[in-house]
Amino acid sequence: MIRKYLALLRRSLAAMFEYRASMLIWMLINVMPLVMLAVWFSMSEGGPIAGYTQSDFVSYYLLLALVQQMTSVWVIYELDYEIRHGDLSIKLLHPLNPLHDYLSSNLADKVLKPVVLIPLALGAWLIFPTMHYEWTPIRVLVLVAAMIAAWFIRFMAQYIFGLLAFWISDSMTLNDIWFALAEMLGGMIAPLDLFPPPVTAVAHWLPFRFMLSFPVEIVSGRLTATDLAVGVATMLFWVGLIFVIYRWVWRRGIRQFSAFGA
């Protein structure tokens, strides 16, 4: 399996390298964390907001931008195209679940991105030396795991929405709604603490938090050890559930597809 992945990854890397200019542009496009940072930054000029100082906002949103980059997903556009044009039929003939094909092409992007992101992060550190995180070895380990989980949840959710194209024509719209909810309840518009307490409480249990905000929270110095443990457990629950849903949708979808594919 690992050998198969290495082969797939090598192929995807080569393909991605061809389009490195467009990859850079796509990275620039994700300016949303910076827009929100600019707004909160100027708002907190007069003093901290609900315990968040200016440098807290900088620390929060710059790490959030990094997490967003390292968990970016676009599989629904590939999948939607290939289902509609019948290209998926060819992939189904391969002796490998097409999921691995799409996963490896996304992974190639994640292998290449640090080349750009690390210099950017160092630059940010020079500009904002007041950025501060709780870098203990355990938290850093959990952070890495949480980023992988965030990427996985994002990827599988989008993949499932993409598979819905077997049945309905508006799968993209559903994905847009999901994405909008994720931006709102995943800590993009505001850190989750800044919502009214009941909303924050609910958002802590929803999957959106684990798609973006949770990795940042881990090292923000605001999560106690108990919060951290509960968070990780909830995260694992969503990872498991989304995989089960995927299996179920995939089995039924394939039957549906071959029904009119022939």
Place this chain on the structure above:
Amino acid sequence: MRYLKLLGIFYKYSLVSELEYRAKFLANVFMSVFWLGWAIVSVAVFFLHTDKIGDWTWPEVLMVVALFTFFSGVMEALLRPNVGAVLDQIRDGTFDFVLTKPVNVQFIASLRNIVVWRLSDVVIGLGLIVYAMSQMHVVPTLGQVVLFVWMLLAATAIVYALWLMMVSLAFWFVRLDNFTELFYGFYQAGRYPVTIYNGVVRVILTFVVPIAFVTTFPASALLGRIDQTTTIIGFALAIGLFIVSNRFWTFAIKHYSSASS
């Protein structure tokens, strides 16, 4: 006059063909309302912690959100569909037929297509402006309304010019989604009054990608808080961008060497 009549025919035709899909129409109205709600919540979060952002009160910021929605509708209904159409035509070589039509090429290439249901954002935006004004219990004076319409026209010209420049790029690039998405990234910043941004960001949003003239300044015009310099700059910018985009388009057309034959 002839051009207006032509537009009337094009748009009537689009409307008739879209009315065939009424379920889709309803779904899209639902999405417009959803996005409006989303935009409002994303502003309301700030007002949980403060009563003014960038010196704008809650109903005043709603006006900016309203203009943001209004111009999203304008772009999605009138401008973006034409970008896609021109790209397709260049690729298939059918752009030749556009060139041989007995009307101005820029006119037909940039305004021929419309997605009627997206105008729902325009209507919702206007409704929100009325609502915000009623929340403030103010009736704008005639002078403010005139200034508002003036700034709205300037904003429309600016948005049109920016999109025309993006369409022109189609003569060199096979895909344009990089450019349109980059533009949308900047446009997102227009959901908030430009006064909340500091330094470089504000300069960029005012003069480089002049989103401030699209969402913030028309709102300030209606609120009677715009100064004369800004209205003049807005007008000059609109005319300037319109001319530049027209030149760029003409230059791009010359670059076109049909895909057929």
